[in-house]
Amino acid sequence: MAARLCSGCARAAGFRQPLPDGFFTTDAIRTALSDHDFGVVFAAIRDCTGLSQSQLAGLVGLSQARVSEVEAGARRLTGAKLAARISKVFAVPAQLLGFHVDTTTPAASSLATEEVDWVDRRDFVTLATAAALGSRLHPELERLAGLLPGRLEPVTRPHIGDTDIDAIEAISDGFRRWDLAHGGGLCRTAALSQLHQVAALDDAACTPGVRGRLQIATADLASMAGWLAYDVEDHNAARRLWTYALHTAQRADGHLRSTDMMVVILLDMAHQALHLQRPKDALTFAQLAAATSISRRHPVSQITAGYIHAVTAWCWAMLGEPEPTHRALDGSRDLYTAATADTTPPWAWFVTSAEIAAQQGHSLHLLSLTHLQYAEPATAHLTVAVQGHPAEHERSRAVVLPTLSVAHFQAGDTDSAVRTGHDAVAAVTSLSSQRCYARLRDLDAVAARHQHAPGVMELRADIAAALAV
Structure with a gap:
């Protein structure tokens, strides 16, 4: 029976008989749901229940013509909200549509909200892998543009050239500079708006060279929009945007x-x-990045290869593994040293010596959480980072300061920890970066273990006031 209807209402809606138990767990329906092939699902539902196309259309908010096209395979349904509506109306188990469900809640049998949670999707790593390898490996990749958050009506263009791509690249660079200086909160809506305009250019006429540049520029803008969403803790939006960006970059194979x-x-x-405290998932992404870097037509730059090793070091450090952490750090250091300006991607200009010191210090900080002897080396690298970040990279400096304060606590230098902690509060509260506030919460948890030391109570009060606002 339909999930939202009592038996009388179901009969009034056109149900001659209810859906049988186990209807959605048959092999054919499972496969169709997994592929989001609602044409097969609609036809099977109508065959079992006696619903007409018009009656089914009314239940799920479509026109009869649209249902007919879907059943005939002429059109596909791609919207997350529509998938949620179908799940609610017919009690489709959400996990069969590829979405994570919390089985401890009463609504776990279907999609209880209209927005699908991309943070807790069980197949997100698989989806990202498919995007990296090719669009035919996962059916959902073809509907990514319909899943972008904050969709707006774009302005279409019949023809584009190199000057248009120059403008897109300049827009992305502007957002990147704003994020480094101020955090993502104040510009993420503008970035989404620009992305929808740029994504609409995919059908515009252009030369093959411009097409490749457009795909890379679109991927860069989508990646930047994803980072801005991540910086304000909108993790669902970040994942959607990054997956779209990954798929778009994969299409530009020849660039x-x-x-x-x-x-x-x-x-x-x-x-x-x-x-999000998921180091095993993070390591999987880092390993996929490493595999991608050597499996495609064009090799990665030295600076990107160095970043692979830096992030891999973070993963092993969070897992409490010193030896692979040090191997990755050594590889990162060697590759960064070998990088040259003429081979550096245009979007990697911000990888300065201060940024590299921050990456190394963060690895040692994460190791210090399980191996205290790494706390002092962590403070040395993080101090270099804080002192080296210029004023126009204030967000980068602010995200390091709470970690440096924690490292001082771990190393037993309470005075430096308190002083740096107050600096962290002042820096974070001047920005629009929720991710920095998360670092303050981490600092407060560590400070609580030292609250009887001089100045710590005042620091915690300062942090509490910042978090309250």
Whole structure:
């Protein structure tokens, strides 16, 4: 029976008989649901229940003509909201549609909300792998543009050229500079709006060279929009945007920067997984980035290869494994040293000596959480990073300061920890970066273990006031 209807209402809606138990777990329906092939599902539902196309259309909010086209295979349904509606109306188990469900809640049998949770999707690593390898390996990749958050009506263009791509690249660079200086909160809506405009250019006429540049520029803008979403803790939006960016970069296989772009996006996914305390997922993304870097037509740049090793070091450090952490750090250091300006991707200009010190210090900080002897080396690298970040990279500096304070606590230098902690609060509260506030919460948890030391109670009060606001 339909999930939302009592027996009388179901009869009034056109049900001659209810759906039998186990209807959605048959092999044919399972396969159709997994592929989001609602034409097969609609036809089978109508065959079992006696619903007409018009009656089924009314239940799920479609026209009869649209249902007919879907059943005939002429059109596919791609919207997450529509998938949620179908799941609710017919009590389709959400996990059969490829979505994570919390089985401890009463609504776990179907999609209880209209937005699908991309953070807890059980197949997200598989989906990202498919995007990296090719679009035919996962049916959902073809509907990614319909899943972008904040969809707007774009302005279409019949023809584009190199100057249009120059403008798109400049837009992405502007958002990147704003994020480094101020955090993602104040510009993420503008980035989404620009992305929808740029994505609409996919059908515009252009030369093959411009087409490749457009795909890379679109992927870069989508990746930047994903990072801005991540910076304000909108993790679902970040994952959608990064998967779209990855798929778009994969399509630009012949472009010199395609591999670099794909690898950086996969490493952003790893960065997010670490932030969400999922080091094994993060390591999977880092390993996929490493495999992608050597399996495609064009090799990655030295600086991107160095970043692969840096993120891999974070993963092993969070897992408490010193030896592979040090191997990855050594590889990162060697590759960064070998990098040259003429081979650096245009979007990697911000990887300065301060940024590299921050990456190394973060690995040692993560190791210090299980091996205290790494706390002092961590403070040395993180101090270099804090002192080296210029004013226009204030967000980068602010995200390091709470970690440096924690490292000082771990090393037993309470005075430096308190002083740096107050600096962290001042820096974080001047920005629009929720991710920095998460670092303050981590700092407060560590400070609580030292609350009887001089100045710690005042630091915790300062942090509490910042978090309250």
